[in-house]
Amino acid sequence: MDFLSDVLESLPEPLCVLTRGGECLSVNEAFSRLVKLPAQALRDCDVREFWPAFNDQIDLSGESAVEFLAGDGRSITARISCAVSNVVVVRVLASAAPGESLQLHHKQRLETLGLLAGGVAHDFNNVLTGILGHLAYLKHVLPEPHKSCESLAAIEEGAIKASGLTQQILNFSKLDASEELQQVDVDQVVSRIGVLLKSAIPSDIALQLPKNADVFRVLGSEVHLAQILINLIINARDAIQGRGSIDVRLSTELGLDEVHEIFGPEPAAKAYGAIEVADTGSGMSDEVKQRLFEPYFTTKNQAGTGLGLATVQAIVARLGGAIQVFSEVDHGTMFRVILPLVSDGDATVDSSETENGVLRGEGERLLVIDDEDAVRNVLGLSLSHLGYQVDTAPSGLEGIEKLRAANGGYNLVILDLLMPGLSGEETFQRLRAINPEISVLIVSGFSSENVVQRVLADGARDFIQKPFSIEVLSEKVRGCLGDPVVRS
Numbered sequence: 001m002d003f004l005s006d007v008l009e010s011l012p013e014p015l016c017v018l019t020r021g022g023e024c025l026s027v028n029e030a031f032s033r034l035v036k037l038p039a040q041a042l043r044d045c046d047v048r049e050f051w052p053a054f055n056d057q058i059d060l061s062g063e064s065a066v067e068f069l070a071g072d073g074r075s076i077t078a079r080i081s082c083a084v085s086n087v088v089v090v091r092v093l094a095s096a097a098p099g100e101s102l103q104l105h106h107k108q109r110l111e112t113l114g115l116l117a118g119g120v121a122h123d124f125n126n127v128l129t130g131i132l133g134h135l136a137y138l139k140h141v142l143p144e145p146h147k148s149c150e151s152l153a154a155i156e157e158g159a160i161k162a163s164g165l166t167q168q169i170l171n172f173s174k175l176d177a178s179e180e181l182q183q184v185d186v187d188q189v190v191s192r193i194g195v196l197l198k199s200a201i202p203s204d205i206a207l208q209l210p211k212n213a214d215v216f217r218v219l220g221s222e223v224h225l226a227q228i229l230i231n232l233i234i235n236a237r238d239a240i241q242g243r244g245s246i247d248v249r250l251s252t253e254l255g256l257d258e259v260h261e262i263f264g265p266e267p268a269a270k271a272y273g274a275i276e277v278a279d280t281g282s283g284m285s286d287e288v289k290q291r292l293f294e295p296y297f298t299t300k301n302q303a304g305t306g307l308g309l310a311t312v313q314a315i316v317a318r319l320g321g322a323i324q325v326f327s328e329v330d331h332g333t334m335f336r337v338i339l340p341l342v343s344d345g346d347a348t349v350d351s352s353e354t355e356n357g358v359l360r361g362e363g364e365r366l367l368v369i370d371d372e373d374a375v376r377n378v379l380g381l382s383l384s385h386l387g388y389q390v391d392t393a394p395s396g397l398e399g400i401e402k403l404r405a406a407n408g409g410y411n412l413v414i415l416d417l418l419m420p421g422l423s424g425e426e427t428f429q430r431l432r433a434i435n436p437e438i439s440v441l442i443v444s445g446f447s448s449e450n451v452v453q454r455v456l457a458d459g460a461r462d463f464i465q466k467p468f469s470i471e472v473l474s475e476k477v478r479g480c481l482g483d484p485v486v487r488s
Contacts, residue, residue, distance in 0.1 A: 014092035022047040022054055025087060034078070034092060036071035124162070128467040130374030131159045136470035137382050159467070183342055184225055186216040186275065187250055193229045194248070201237055206245040213250045216273050218339045224315045231312050232277040232335050239281025239333060249276040252341060262322050262338060269320065269340030278334040284327040292325060312337075359474040361387035364411035364481055368392045369399035369427065370443070371419040375466070379414060382470050383477070395419065396427030403434055410438065412461075412480050417444035417451065428455055441480045 014031035018024055024042050032039040035050050047054050050069050068076045083089040135156045142148065187210070194209040201207045218225070229248070236246045252273040259267050284292070293313045316323050320340050327333035366388045370376040373394070380390045391410075393399035396419055403410060413431060417424035424442065431438055442455055442463045452463055461480040464472065 016042070016090050018047050018054075018088040018090065020084075020088060031092065035068050035076065041071075127374065128159055128162055130372075130378050132156065132467045132469065133375075133378030133382055135159070137378070137385060141385065182219070182221070183217055184220050184222045186218055186225060186273070186339075187213040189222055189225050190229060190248060190250065190275075193226055193233070197230065197233055200234065201246070204243045205237060205240055207233070208245060208247045210248060210250045214252050216250050216252050216275075217342050218273070218319065219342045220319045220339070224319075228312050228315055228337060229275070229277070231309065232337075235309070235335075236277055236279035236281060236333070239279055239283075241282065244280040247276075247278045249278070250274070251276070254338065262324075267340075271341045272321075272338050273341050275337040275339070276334055277337075278332065280332045283329045283331050283333055284325075285329055289325060289327060293323075359386075359478040361477070361481075363387060363389060365389045365406075365409060366391070366477070367399060367402060367406075367410045367413045369396060369413065369419075369424075370416040371395055372416070375416070375443075379473075382473065386470075386474055386477075388477075396422035396424070396430070399427060400430050400434070403431055403438070412439045412441060412477065414441045414443055414477075415460075417442050417455070425451060425455055428458070428460060432459060439480050441476055 009028050014034045016027040016031045024047050027039050027042045065079050070076050079093045081091045081093055254272045259272050293309050322338045324336040368379045371394055376392050380392045383390045393402050415424050440460045442460050462476055464476045
């Protein structure tokens with residue numbers, strides 16, 4: 001067994017080799033550390049001393065959750081994978097510290113994954129902001145028509161699609177910035193999505209949309225509601241092999257007993273509605289259903305990112321709703337998204353549409369503070385083109401010095417929230433110390449809702465999420481300058 005021991009010791013995962021009767025043949029150091037027992041003691045003992053539930057009748061095929069008894073007497077929850085032949089090879093896939101549940105450990109790992117993904121999304125958003133900003137500038141300065149317009153449009157379309165994927169990462173990580181909510185008619189969103197997806201659904205799959213549906217109004221974001229529907233419909237399409245159908249239904253009459261069963265005896269809203277997406281596809285096993293909303297879990301191999309349903313779950317939770325899944329192998333699937341309804345009398349954010357197109361400046365002085373060269377340069381270029389006087393600074397400290405040198409004489413500061421050295425939040429506080437009335441527009445591609453809300457509560461005028469179009473930028477800037485404190 002010396003060779004086997006050498007192989008086991010070279011592997012970082014906790015591993016042990018047992019006989020079917022429970023004799024421990026070999027363990028590696030990682031397994032020894034996990035159960036807090038010396039390797040030799042493990043080899044000399046019966047497996048039931050550290051794995052009480054083991055017996056030679058137990059089904060050791062596949063993955064399962066088990067309890068190990070550590071040398072200090074405490075219980076360790078672990079998820080294991082077993083390979084059974086003449087011997088049983090046990091591989092520990094995940095474990096929780098004594099006193100913790102495996103679910104808590106798994107949750108912590110996903111939170112870490114979310115932070116890492118969000119950091120990547122931040123960097124990617126900075127790149128996309130530069131690309132989209134320069135494209136927007138070229139579209140406005142080049143004459144129409146121009147021989148490059150078609151290429152510019154194709155580049156812009158690709159960048160926008162990449163931006164959508166980045167936003168999915170931020171959404172599922174729950175690190176997307178706070179966004180104003182407004183009343184949205186879900187029935188109208190469903191109608192528009194049906195038209196958009198017509199070309200994405202094969203002709204042998206019937207997409208059935210609700211006709212003459214009742215008004216289904218929620219407090220949310222039209223973009224996020226569209227994202228929910230698109231993800232569910234595309235997943236339904238992919239689950240169907242050959243002929244089939246996808247049925248989208250809306251219901252605004254959920255019974256009180258059903259609401260209480262889902263949301264408890266004191267639900268947050270007066271009434272709830274349901275969006276149902278049912279398909280005649282292959283259905284799902286219980287194992288797949290258990291992992292359905294796990295980020296990066298996918299049954300589509302290389303064709304899927306595993307972010308779609310995780311994104312849907314994050315959006316629905318943020319809107320105060322819930323998701324139900326009904327599925328059986330070979331009998332199709334139904335997703336049921338339940339959301340709180342609003343009426344005309346409910347308080348809501350003003351949803352009046354802003355004027356289409358780009359809003360121009362009147363020579364106001366702006367200061368852009370951003371550590372990313374591409375973002376800072378494109379903001380300066382775009383804002384100058386819109387009629388503003390623009391100064392830029394690559395760090396919070398240099399931005400503060402420019403504000404001091406100008407005696408606070410800027411109509412608006414556009415400030416990146418995530419910067420090395422002096423953070424955006426710290427920079428904001430120092431800017432306010434110099435000029436308590438300074439108008440500040442926060443910009444970021446990655447920031448926690450708490451930080452955004454904190455800075456807005458401290459007096460920042462507004463927030464804009466990277467990447468953004470020149471139209472959105474112009475609207476946000478004009479909104480912040482609606483009552484400018486300093487005029488040059």
